[in-house]
Amino acid sequence: MDALKRQAAAHALREVESGMKLGLGTGSTAKHFVDLLGEKVRAGLKVVGVPTSEATRAQAEACGVPLTTLDEIDHLDLTVDGADEINPALDLIKGGGGALLREKIVASASDRMIVIADESKWVARLGRFPLPIEVIPFGLAATRHAIAAAFAKAGVSGQMDLRKSADGHVFVTDGGHWIVDVRLGEIEDPPRLAGLLSAIPGVVEHGLFIGLGSTAILAGAQGIRVIQRP
Numbered sequence: 001m002d003a004l005k006r007q008a009a010a011h012a013l014r015e016v017e018s019g020m021k022l023g024l025g026t027g028s029t030a031k032h033f034v035d036l037l038g039e040k041v042r043a044g045l046k047v048v049g050v051p052t053s054e055a056t057r058a059q060a061e062a063c064g065v066p067l068t069t070l071d072e073i074d075h076l077d078l079t080v081d082g083a084d085e086i087n088p089a090l091d092l093i094k095g096g097g098g099a100l101l102r103e104k105i106v107a108s109a110s111d112r113m114i115v116i117a118d119e120s121k122w123v124a125r126l127g128r129f130p131l132p133i134e135v136i137p138f139g140l141a142a143t144r145h146a147i148a149a150a151f152a153k154a155g156v157s158g159q160m161d162l163r164k165s166a167d168g169h170v171f172v173t174d175g176g177h178w179i180v181d182v183r184l185g186e187i188e189d190p191p192r193l194a195g196l197l198s199a200i201p202g203v204v205e206h207g208l209f210i211g212l213g214s215t216a217i218l219a220g221a222q223g224i225r226v227i228q229r230p
């Protein structure tokens with residue numbers, strides 16, 4: 001599986017040109033991309049990156065990839081990131097690694113987003129992977145109530161689990177927020193659910209990435225598949 005992730009990352013690297021401003025994703029697949037990008041940079045490629053997490057920032061720095069922020073620049077040419085699920089519309093579930101907020105800000109600031117993954121992430125319908133919802137700790141019970149109401153309107157339901165770290169403490173995002181993971185099953189209308197969740201005051205962001213993915217590069221036993229957003 002890890003070899004497939006690296007193959008997808010290597011394929012995405014072909015889209016990188018000198019002078020580009022790049023969004024750098026988070027997770028085990030994006031890690032391969034940053035690693036391979038670092039090799040190119042050390043060989044002379046001129047790019048600048050905006051990391052989507054503190055973990056990616058540390059990795060990119062160690063690899064020698066020059067970094068900037070979306071305070072210093074307001075726009076990126078290309079973001080390359082992984083995903084937890086990808087459907088044929090190239091809508092995504094992201095946030096398994098907890099970086100969904102910065103990932104969505106960075107992807108939204110990019111002309112193009114290439115999603116890299118192994119084939120197991122390709123699904124007919126989103127929802128098998130638990131949907132991460134990043135919430136403000138203040139007023140959590142009220143926010144959960146509002147999330148449940150949004151689910152009812154969208155015709156889905158599922159248990160909400162507050163994400164914990166391996167040490168048993170509540171997982172805290174790079175932005176200081178918490179994450180509620182919800183196993184919904186098939187989501188009939190992801191754009192509608194995304195809109196309903198975005199309207200809830202205590203919800204900082206959610207893992208439905210609608211209309212952001214431009215291209216998916218999927219690596220499988222049969223080779224690489226490149227899918228463009230319809």
Ligand SMILES: O=C(CO)[C@H](O)[C@H](O)COP(=O)(O)O
Nearest residue numbers: 027028029082095096097099
């Ligand atoms: O959204 C993410 C992190 O917030 C990741 O892109 C997603 O979880 C996929 O990770 P991996 O490449 O390790 O399977």
